[in-house]
Amino acid sequence: MPEKPQLMSLTALLSPWLDVDFENILLSGLTLDSREIKNGSLFAALQGAQLDGRTFISKAVDCGAGAVLSETKERSEHGLITLQADVPVIQIYQLGSLLSELAYRFYFPEQNLHKVIAVTGTNGKTTIATLLANCLNLLGKQSAQMGTIGNGLFGQLKSSLNTTLDAISVFSELSDYQQKNVDYTVMEVSSHGLTQGRVSALPFHSAIFTNLTRDHLDYHGSMENYGSAKKVLFENFPVKQRFINADDATGAQWLKDFPDAISFGFNAKPLTKQQRYLRVEQVEYHGQGINFSFQSSWGQGAISAPFYGDFNVSNLAAVLTQLLAENISIKQVETIFPRLTAVPGRMEQYYFAAEDITFVVDYAHTPDALEKALSALQKHKKTGRLICVFGCGGDRDKGKRPEMAKVSEDFAQKVVLVDDNPRSESAAEIMQDILKGFNNKALVTEIHDRKEAVLDLLDNALPGDIVLLAGKGHEDYQIIGNQRLYYSDRELLASLQDTYNKNNKADL
Template sequence: MKTQSELTPLKKLLKPWLSADIDNVMVSCLTLDSRNVVKDSLFVALQGACLDGRSFIDKAITQGASAVLSETSNPSQHGIITYLAGVPVIDIYQLPAILSPLAYRFYFPQQNVHNVVAVTGTNGKTTIASLLVNCFTLLGKKSAQMGTIGNGLFGELKSSLNTTLDALSVFAELYDYQQKQVEYTVMEVSSHGLSQGRVSALPFHSAIFTNLSRDHLDYHGSMANYGAAKKALFTEHAVKYRIINSDDATGKAWLKEFPDAVAYGFNVQSVSKGQSYLSISKVNYQAQGVDFKFESSWGAGHISAPFYGDFNVSNLAAVLTQLLLENITIAQLEAIFPKLTSVPGRMEQYYFAKKDITFVVDYAHTPDALEKALIALQKHKSSGRLICVFGCGGDRDKGKRSEMAKVAENFAQKVVLVDDNPRSESAEDIMEDILRGFNQARAVMKIHDRKEAVLFLLTNSLPGDIVLLAGKGHEDYQIIGDKRLHYSDRALLASLRKEQYKDLNKADL
């Protein structure tokens, strides 16, 4: 919230969309939630899918709102002002479309927002964002992160329900970071956020594209629509630098369309004359991570980092490319990458020494992400089996359930199905959908309770086994029916690792 001396005249704020006689109305903050209204707030009342914000106008005024913007679907009502208890309530046609530019005008009237890096794609967004902020911090550059695992300064994240916040909250967060002298914010930008215009007015310092694979078809309807939503970041938004993964088929096509973009990937082939690039080669897979060599438009280098799999090498390449664009030297990068910390719930290891069993927690919840995680662990595994534990969310894309099954059957030696977030669907029905994708369904175990599955595997797995516990990652909850229950794979494994175990009779596995 702005201080009294920083209050913004409502008339000035709305000038691009409305010329109205609303003198002497001042605004301290913007909010979509009537519960957050304080003195001099501008309350924005949208016709939401579940709740109609207009039904909370009286409450907002009672709590101190100085004005209200009320969404109308009738263009002839645009600009009509009525007064409730002396507070102007202004009808705005297509109100959602102006929220991002409205918030930008309010929080950054001088258009002086610090450097914001956008990361989009199906997989890898959270890892790239986290590692990039980690790097900036190690380099002495104060940084913040916005995305799936939370929002805030490095090491001080607050949880978030959405990957990309609503249009008003995006700029409120950035304003808060700017007051704290942040130099860079790295933001995960989802396809939903792009489609809904949540960042439409935000000028990006750079945009990174990771890959495109099946996800969110329940919302977008088709892969073409899903890809178009992602591409909008590069075509419809202000972006200084474009960084695109050349290993991805969609990325390779986009690189031909954007000759000013920087290509990164494995053994990058030139896609246009003079295009900047970073090419990975000679990857070594070790027990504690990877090391690889790279060549680039900025020179050659050798990187070591405590991460697993080709997809994390790709993520590291994206981070390297961004940092090289910031004129960070290769010598500096070679020094800081071994110091990077693991990303919560992203290929996070829990090793049980007495059993010689490794559990790996990962957020993989798409066929592509699951395949990459399993392939990565196969490369790092020296003995034992690879066991895949996963489920699928309810009320989401049902088509991917059988595809997840095929991936698990092809790349793991044993599969255990568990519940993810069943939501309003029957957990048993979800498992039956998944089972239809297996050729050998009888070999698949079903243990609905995730904790029970972990305890069973900890007792019955064999020395050298690696257990991939996929789907939940950093999440500390499960949604069952209409209840959000506390549960965390990470917390469970951390707790179990501290305990002593009694040897139980081994069951057939």
């Protein structure tokens, strides 16, 4: 097992930016959080949008920090040093933009980083990352995962507040995985993470682009800015392989921009002699999942997997293409795909046999994701209605609220509006914004409490109905005002399944 990173002198760490004589100060770790200070830690005090880390410098020193880097916005102050209780406090110009490289230097001073695969795009990141890590494990390769549903070795994830961790935590986690002999880490990389430089120094092995649809416009301002933020991963990073979805309009354009990119999807084909491809062909939808055949630069084959919908065909195609590019044989992937397990909160089924009602929990919280989830379930539904349960988050893009209403009305026969992290907004006003997007409000029921909505549907849904419970997916909380309340769609349905099954057995 590789040794843990050695202590690094402050002089060595800062040498690319400053010539300082602090060889006697040996750093044990890096952190942005003064509460995580351990003896000898370097505390990075950033001027954040909501918190100014500089106000916690005294606390960090009291807790045993070996040194402090304090962000300054004035170039003339760069390199100024003061002492606080004999601890050096060093002014660093635009420290936030340097954190990724600082963390990389500290956690990987000599050893090579294992292979890190980036997955970016609006939808599909978590599914692709999870399935790819799952496949690698089944192939006998130790894998880790970083993203929306957590970070850690595959199957041992710890929850995370952000899709992409802060710059220091990214490399701290990767260092931990390296000590555990991980061969691959599959990382979801968000547009926020790219724009804010959280992974700017990370030498990715490969990058996968899923699609670009409306999301995060409250942050990026326009779809053009949003797309440009994603494209940075493919333009500015020294990735060895670029995998791009040929079925997405943005992806199709990027395939023209990158002559060595690898395309996947229903419309995949080589645009240059350098480009490799994987084209999906005949798809069959059935009660247990999907089957599809493919043609590729590596040969042809057929895949069977326990998932639903065209978007999961696309997700599986991305995973398949990455594996083939890693010299995994077609025979091997054909063997492992049927053994893949469901991704938490992604089209996850809960069947109530006595009632003949199926609930499907999915993270869909954008118009595009909701449309894909509903259209997928339509193809697999045999009898009954398709019922859509969803809400929209507060303090987020208001423009998507009527759009999601239109999607649900187009694809579902009944809609139930519920709360989905209203935050500081009025839940009632959010519902009114959503209602504006419906032409036929008669098919809509409003039940703010998600648990009450599920119980109501269990009592009143018809045999054969499929209920899409959208928005929360893997999340185990509901944010109302400033309160983060514990709640999980998945846990609720699992508990109800147990209760209903016991009651039904008691009736026999």
